[in-house]
Amino acid sequence: MGTGLTLVTGATGFLGRRVITRLRELNQPFRAVMRPGARLTSELNEQLTGRDSRGELAECSLNDQAGLDRVLDGVDVVLHLAASKSGSAPAQIANTVVTSENLFQSAVRAGTPRVVLVSSFGVIGAGQVPTGGLLDESVPMEPHPEWRDPYSFAKHKQESLAWRYSRDHGLRLVVLRPGSIFGPGQNILTSRIGVNLFGLFLHLGRGATLPLTYVQNCADAIVQAGTAPDAEGEVFCIVDDDLPTSRQLLRRYRREIARIPFVPVPSVALQQLAVLNAWYSRRTGNHLPPVFTPYKVSNMWRGLRFSNEKAKRVLKWTPRVPMADALRITFEAERHVGQAG
Amino acid sequence: MKVAVVGCGQIADAHIQEVRRIPGAVVEAVCDSNPHMAEQAAERFEVPQRYTDVDRMLTDVRPEVVHITTPPESHLALGRLAISHGAHAYIEKPFTATVAEAEELVAAATRAGVLVCAGHSNAFDPAYLRLRALCDEGVLGDVVHVDAAMGYSLTGPFGSAMMSDPAHWVHRLPGGLTHNNIPHPVSLLLPFLPGERPRVVARGQRLRPERYGDVRDRFMDELRVMLFSGSSSASLVFSCRTRPIQLYAAVSGTRAQAIASIDGRTVQIVRGASMPGPFAKVQWTHQAYRQSRGEFYGSVKRLLRADLHFFGGMHELIRRLYLAIEGKGEMPVPMAEALRTTRVIEDIVSQCRLAEEEA
Numbered sequence: 001m002g003t004g005l006t007l008v009t010g011a012t013g014f015l016g017r018r019v020i021t022r023l024r025e026l027n028q029p030f031r032a033v034m035r036p037g038a039r040l041t042s043e044l045n046e047q048l049t050g051r052d053s054r055g056e057l058a059e060c061s062l063n064d065q066a067g068l069d070r071v072l073d074g075v076d077v078v079l080h081l082a083a084s085k086s087g088s089a090p091a092q093i094a095n096t097v098v099t100s101e102n103l104f105q106s107a108v109r110a111g112t113p114r115v116v117l118v119s120s121f122g123v124i125g126a127g128q129v130p131t132g133g134l135l136d137e138s139v140p141m142e143p144h145p146e147w148r149d150p151y152s153f154a155k156h157k158q159e160s161l162a163w164r165y166s167r168d169h170g171l172r173l174v175v176l177r178p179g180s181i182f183g184p185g186q187n188i189l190t191s192r193i194g195v196n197l198f199g200l201f202l203h204l205g206r207g208a209t210l211p212l213t214y215v216q217n218c219a220d221a222i223v224q225a226g227t228a229p230d231a232e233g234e235v236f237c238i239v240d241d242d243l244p245t246s247r248q249l250l251r252r253y254r255r256e257i258a259r260i261p262f263v264p265v266p267s268v269a270l271q272q273l274a275v276l277n278a279w280y281s282r283r284t285g286n287h288l289p290p291v292f293t294p295y296k297v298s299n300m301w302r303g304l305r306f307s308n309e310k311a312k313r314v315l316k317w318t319p320r321v322p323m324a325d326a327l328r329i330t331f332e333a334e335r336h337v338g339q340a341g
Numbered sequence: 342m343k344v345a346v347v348g349c350g351q352i353a354d355a356h357i358q359e360v361r362r363i364p365g366a367v368v369e370a371v372c373d374s375n376p377h378m379a380e381q382a383a384e385r386f387e388v389p390q391r392y393t394d395v396d397r398m399l400t401d402v403r404p405e406v407v408h409i410t411t412p413p414e415s416h417l418a419l420g421r422l423a424i425s426h427g428a429h430a431y432i433e434k435p436f437t438a439t440v441a442e443a444e445e446l447v448a449a450a451t452r453a454g455v456l457v458c459a460g461h462s463n464a465f466d467p468a469y470l471r472l473r474a475l476c477d478e479g480v481l482g483d484v485v486h487v488d489a490a491m492g493y494s495l496t497g498p499f500g501s502a503m504m505s506d507p508a509h510w511v512h513r514l515p516g517g518l519t520h521n522n523i524p525h526p527v528s529l530l531l532p533f534l535p536g537e538r539p540r541v542v543a544r545g546q547r548l549r550p551e552r553y554g555d556v557r558d559r560f561m562d563e564l565r566v567m568l569f570s571g572s573s574s575a576s577l578v579f580s581c582r583t584r585p586i587q588l589y590a591a592v593s594g595t596r597a598q599a600i601a602s603i604d605g606r607t608v609q610i611v612r613g614a615s616m617p618g619p620f621a622k623v624q625w626t627h628q629a630y631r632q633s634r635g636e637f638y639g640s641v642k643r644l645l646r647a648d649l650h651f652f653g654g655m656h657e658l659i660r661r662l663y664l665a666i667e668g669k670g671e672m673p674v675p676m677a678e679a680l681r682t683t684r685v686i687e688d689i690v691s692q693c694r695l696a697e698e699e700a
Binding site: 036037038087089090093094095097098101146153284286 | 377
């Protein structure tokens with residue numbers, strides 16, 4: 001122990017690549033876990049093989065328990081980012097929860113390095129917070145994750161499992177719950193802003209503040225969580241400062257990227273639509289999936305306030321890329337993609 | 342009908358949803374060797390009981406029918422276990438990994454006096470059933486030839502899961518990906534072919550570039566098959582390159598031809614033209630136009646009646662199986678037909694592997 005070696009799962013992903021970049025900037029030794037056969041990006045390859053790199057690559061499936069035991073050897077910190085982001089609920093449970101349990105078991109066997117779990121805002125029971133209220137680490141977890149989308153459901157199960165390992169097996173756990181992570185390469189118009197329905201964008205977020213975090217800022221927080229004293233056993237919400245509203249972002253998107261046709265959906269209409277959608281889906285045996293449900297509406301598209309005070313105080317983290325710059329970089333990248341397309 | 346589902350992967354969702362749409366049928370328990378998989382299914386579908394031990398579930402719950410939705414290599418063992426508890430079984434396709442296993446399973450079911458149904462659900466899709474009815478009513482005349490084609494995406498929900506994991510169970514099947522998928526088109530072809538065992542001519546190819554250096558580079562992604570039986574023949578195309586992704590069956594008869602699209606849930610009949618010269622071409626397109634219009638309005642009506650469920654074929658198969666269990670109907674996929682399909686699939690896979698080895 002005491003090598004300072006950091007293991008990163010999901011290292012080839014949108015967020016994982018930035019975590020590797022940050023570790024390299026800090027000159028920390030790291031081991032990047034990559035699924036066998038996954039494509040090694042030129043960026044990650046450079047991080048691993050570049051001059052003075054203290055990184056190494058480990059090809060290992062998170063379903064391979066013996067392989068996990070090997071890659072955890074000598075590791076002090078695990079930054080667990082790997083998770084399924086799409087697909088059916090069973091697929092996401094298999095690729096997020098079952099695999100996480102394998103990792104936690106290996107971590108316990110390895111003498112419990114600190115495990116930083118990158119969870120999600122989706123696990124928080126936002127429906128319990130009144131409109132305009134503050135959503136922070138004090139809000140309990142979602143009481144009915146099965147009524148949410150498959151991603152939030154799987155992440156909720158994953159985080160609950162991590163806490164169980166912390167309680168029952170002494171896993172040294174730190175949980176980070178990032179809001180919507182954005183940056184170049186990721187569509188800025190997330191479901192928190194609205195959904196595309198047959199070519200028409202339904203603007204659901206309206207004037208609600210968006211819990212955004214820029215990918216590099218989020219990566220910084222994750223790396224900080226690996227070493228910050230007093231972080232173990234704690235949860236941290238990760239959002240940047242100066243958060244924009246859904247309306248501001250959609251306006252900017254239409255001004256700078258594409259003038260997509262959209263319809264603002266008032267909250268009363270959204271509630272009615274959700275009641276109708278849920279009723280129809282239930283009555284017809286899922287003839288149309290319940291895209292909107294009253295439960296989702298109360299969790300996803302209401303005006304709430306967000307805090308990153310605890311992350312700043314305990315992790316000593318600050319979003320080093322200001323929101324204005326982060327949005328500018330992201331929109332510029334999106335414009336390039338649009339022009340290339 | 343008291344139902345249990347063993348195996349809580351992606352297809353189990355469809356089973357649970359379709360069982361719930363059948364009046365009087367209740368999913369009492371789900372079981373998966375992984376507790377998280379069993380838990381997620383039970384919570385999302387409000388199934389009262391969940392297990393990780395099949396034997397214990399069968400003892401506690403005593404289901405009348407068990408849906409086995411696990412990888413095919415486990416079908417024989419789980420099927421036998423269900424049978425030993427006196428339960429009927431719906432077994433997802435492929436019925437078993439080998440003919441020997443299929444024979445053993447059918448023999449066990451026959452001895453115990455229970456039904457074991459192969460999950461050839463696309464053969465009960467409403468469009469395919471209409472095609473069968475056209476043949477039965479003599480509209481198409483005698484069947485001369487049948488085509489079935491299936492497109493597949495390696496980047497779809499299942500394809501990407503399989504491609505990202507060299508340990509995925511699909512790679513352990515003798516015929517890999519094609520083995521897992523051709524029960525669909527084969528089950529659409531065989532009802533039109535007489536005889537116990539059609540003669541098979543099959544060729545498989547791997548046309549995608551090598552990328553992984555492991556088992557994921559080895560399975561066939563293109564398959565062409567000809568089947569001959571008596572005076573009828575059939576062809577099968579399985580392709581990972583054709584688009585759009587769809588499954589269809591087309592029957593060429595002595596009077597007319599018809600094509601049933603499982604994905605479009607449509608049937609088109611081609612009767613030809615009786616008018617002379619260039620008028621025949623106009624008549625031909627007019628026929629196609631009238632049929633398309635009819636199919637369009639039919640689809641809209643079914644949409645308004647909420648009757649376009651993706652797994653409509655599975656629903657109909659389950660419904661008929663439950664009626665057969667209650668003694669109110671015939672077995673939808675007779676066990677002999679499950680065996681016949683498994684034999685043809687094994688013949689196809691064997692030929693392709695042999696050709697591969699020779700090459």
